[in-house]
Amino acid sequence: MPRVKIDGTEYEVEDGRTILQALDDLGLLMNGVDVPHYCWHPKLPVDGSCRLCQVEVDDIPKLQIACNTPIRDGMEVRTQSDRVADARRGVMELLLVNHPLDCPICDQAGECKLQDYAFDYGVKHARTRDPRRPAQKAVELGPEIVFDQERCILCRRCVRFCRDVTGTAELGVFQRGDESLLETFPGKPLDNAYSMNVADICPVGALTTRDFRFKIRVWFLDDVDSVCNQCSNGCNISAGRAHNNVYRFTPRRNDDVNDTWMCDAGRLSYPALREGRLETAQLRGRSVAFNEAVAAAGAALRETREAGGRIVGIGSPFAPNEDLFTLRELLGAVGAGPGLFSVPLGAGDDILIKPEKAPNAAGARALGFVESGDVGDAALAIVLGHAAAGDALSSVENVILIDTHDSALASRAMVALPARTFAERAGTFTNHAKRVQRFLPFLEPRFEAWAEGDILTRLAASAGLDTDAWDVNAVSKRLSQEVPAFEGIDLDSVGDRGLELR
Amino acid sequence: MQPETRQKIEALFEQYPEKRGALLPAIYLVQAEQGWVSAEQAEALAELFDLKPIDVWEVLTFYNMFYTSPQGRHHVYVCTNLPCSLRGARGLLKQIEAHLGIRAGQTTEDGRVTLGHEECLGSCGTAPVLRVDGRYCENVDAQEARRLVDALE
Numbered sequence: 001m002p003r004v005k006i007d008g009t010e011y012e013v014e015d016g017r018t019i020l021q022a023l024d025d026l027g028l029l030m031n032g033v034d035v036p037h038y039c040w041h042p043k044l045p046v047d048g049s050c051r052l053c054q055v056e057v058d059d060i061p062k063l064q065i066a067c068n069t070p071i072r073d074g075m076e077v078r079t080q081s082d083r084v085a086d087a088r089r090g091v092m093e094l095l096l097v098n099h100p101l102d103c104p105i106c107d108q109a110g111e112c113k114l115q116d117y118a119f120d121y122g123v124k125h126a127r128t129r130d131p132r133r134p135a136q137k138a139v140e141l142g143p144e145i146v147f148d149q150e151r152c153i154l155c156r157r158c159v160r161f162c163r164d165v166t167g168t169a170e171l172g173v174f175q176r177g178d179e180s181l182l183e184t185f186p187g188k189p190l191d192n193a194y195s196m197n198v199a200d201i202c203p204v205g206a207l208t209t210r211d212f213r214f215k216i217r218v219w220f221l222d223d224v225d226s227v228c229n230q231c232s233n234g235c236n237i238s239a240g241r242a243h244n245n246v247y248r249f250t251p252r253r254n255d256d257v258n259d260t261w262m263c264d265a266g267r268l269s270y271p272a273l274r275e276g277r278l279e280t281a282q283l284r285g286r287s288v289a290f291n292e293a294v295a296a297a298g299a300a301l302r303e304t305r306e307a308g309g310r311i312v313g314i315g316s317p318f319a320p321n322e323d324l325f326t327l328r329e330l331l332g333a334v335g336a337g338p339g340l341f342s343v344p345l346g347a348g349d350d351i352l353i354k355p356e357k358a359p360n361a362a363g364a365r366a367l368g369f370v371e372s373g374d375v376g377d378a379a380l381a382i383v384l385g386h387a388a389a390g391d392a393l394s395s396v397e398n399v400i401l402i403d404t405h406d407s408a409l410a411s412r413a414m415v416a417l418p419a420r421t422f423a424e425r426a427g428t429f430t431n432h433a434k435r436v437q438r439f440l441p442f443l444e445p446r447f448e449a450w451a452e453g454d455i456l457t458r459l460a461a462s463a464g465l466d467t468d469a470w471d472v473n474a475v476s477k478r479l480s481q482e483v484p485a486f487e488g489i490d491l492d493s494v495g496d497r498g499l500e501l502r
Numbered sequence: 503m504q505p506e507t508r509q510k511i512e513a514l515f516e517q518y519p520e521k522r523g524a525l526l527p528a529i530y531l532v533q534a535e536q537g538w539v540s541a542e543q544a545e546a547l548a549e550l551f552d553l554k555p556i557d558v559w560e561v562l563t564f565y566n567m568f569y570t571s572p573q574g575r576h577h578v579y580v581c582t583n584l585p586c587s588l589r590g591a592r593g594l595l596k597q598i599e600a601h602l603g604i605r606a607g608q609t610t611e612d613g614r615v616t617l618g619h620e621e622c623l624g625s626c627g628t629a630p631v632l633r634v635d636g637r638y639c640e641n642v643d644a645q646e647a648r649r650l651v652d653a654l655e
């Protein structure tokens with residue numbers, strides 16, 4: 001493997017990598033070694049158009065662009081010399097020639113590369129006297145993306161995304177020279193299942209999503225690591241949170257799962273964390289206090305056991321591994337068979353979207369849940385989630401439903417208990433490739449709701465079973481010790497990138 | 503796209519190591535049909551070349567001898583690059599604009615003349631230079647420009 005000296009430190013890098021790729025591989029890019037860049041993106045082909053990543057290489061007289069210079073053994077790269085700083089200043093000045101100075105009203109402010117690099121490398125005063133080039137404002141490029149043509153610096157990241165990632169090729173740069181403009185083919189909108197990623201990769205405020213535009217200044221947002229629950233791919237996401245509200249989901253890079261992308265449907269799924277929730281405990285369709293509902297459910301569970309009635313458990317592919325494990329334990333304690341579950345299906349593609357429209361079907365399978373809706377002659381059913389319960393439960397006299405969202409079943413059930421969404425508690429999902437991934441809480445519930453596993457444990461205690469208070473970390477540890485597939489995989493050890501099932 | 507145009511384009515393919523190389527002459531052939539290239543024609547070209555429509559549109563808009571909107575019967579283009587400008591091309595363009603009653607980039611109401619400015623025509627030694635219907639007119643002054651424009655039918 002070639003060795004390279006960067007700013008005096010020697011590194012060993014993989015064969016055939018460019019300087020920027022090697023720095024990215026080493027985790028040093030803009031994180032120890034500052035090589036500012038606009039057009040280069042780790043998941044897109046090289047463009048070489050922005051010229052900002054110029055560095056000194058060996059004794060080559062001219063500066064080289066780090067994004068397109070392959071590393072050779074023994075190469076020496078200098079990223080912080082005076083010549084490099086001077087070149088960056090020059091490039092920044094040219095990039096800013098036509099860029100409006102409207103940061104105070106620009107939605108990108110606070111997460112704008114142009115702003116950051118202008119601060120680091122820019123000149124303080126514009127030397128141009130001619131007015132900036134006027135162009136179109138607030139162009140609706142498609143259903144989700146709004147475009148400010150004046151702010152575009154023509155890095156072509158969005159163009160390459162649409163060509164090389166989605167293959168839809170909606171965007172292009174038309175005209176040439178200082179008249180170049182980013183546009184769509186006449187009459188053809190930017191409309192694909194991943195279109196909103198172009199707003200993430202746009203280094204400036206040119207491409208914004210209609211959904212997030214002007215909602216909140218980004219510096220008010222905390223980003224919390226989470227996992228999308230809209231399909232079994234389990235794209236890693238950051239939840240942008242402020243004031244106990246979530247304002248957006250953005251993809252979080254995980255090269256083993258979703259690179260740096262996510263689909264629009266997943267990105268726009270966050271309102272469901274608030275809408276349509278089951279907000280109070282229900283006893284035969286009547287709102288009651290949480291504890292009263294738990295006591296009634298516990299009593300029914302005890303009586304059914306004593307009377308020898310059959311008990312069935314129905315898991316949910318939306319429930320985290322820890323909660324499914326608790327359900328499994330409870331079902332074992334009351335002598336019920338393995339839990340059942342079913343997965344809603346939909347369309348998938350070859351990029352990220354998977355046909356299984358739930359985040360944890362693989363987890364349910366790994367924990368021994370059986371894909372079936374056949375409840376037979378059960379007298380009592382303990383049900384997580386309503387997604388697949390359906391009519392099969394109409395023959396069951398006592399349904400104890402633990403659910404995040406309201407449904408017809410909630411009003412029909414003997415007891416319905418409000419559960420926390422994945423946004424309101426920690427846990428893990430197992431994606432289609434059997435990768436266990438962690439999500440962290442980013443919202444406080446607005447009403448009394450508990451994790452499914454927690455509710456199951458209260459139910460068990462109320463039915464007279466011997467239990468400890470539920471704690472997701474403790475359950476996760478026990479799961480990793482008791483289920484071979486999860487050996488060594490718990491909330492701590494999965495880290496922020498996930499681990500594959502054994 | 504007319505069938506004859508398509509045949510001519512297909513015949514071009516053999517002359518290039520890669521099909522894609524024939525795109526420029528193919529655009530000329532399509533443009534000859536109605537004097538400009540429509541989005542539909544660009545899509546037909548893309549299909550013929552196994553390209554994305556956006557690829558064709560990027561090429562079309564890059565070169566200023568291709569047109570994506572209806573044009574006048576005649577084209578008058580004034581080079582406004584540095585040497586021509588030093589020899590009075592910008593003033594010349596303004597005078598032609600006034601004479602025709604249109605701005606650069608527009609077409610006269612009767613559809614007779616489309617006026618535009620041009621990047622370097624490579625004839626700086628004879629600046630200022632006009633391109634009138636693909637013909638070079640060199641060392642042009644205001645009087646000569648008016649005569650050239652008025653001679654167009």
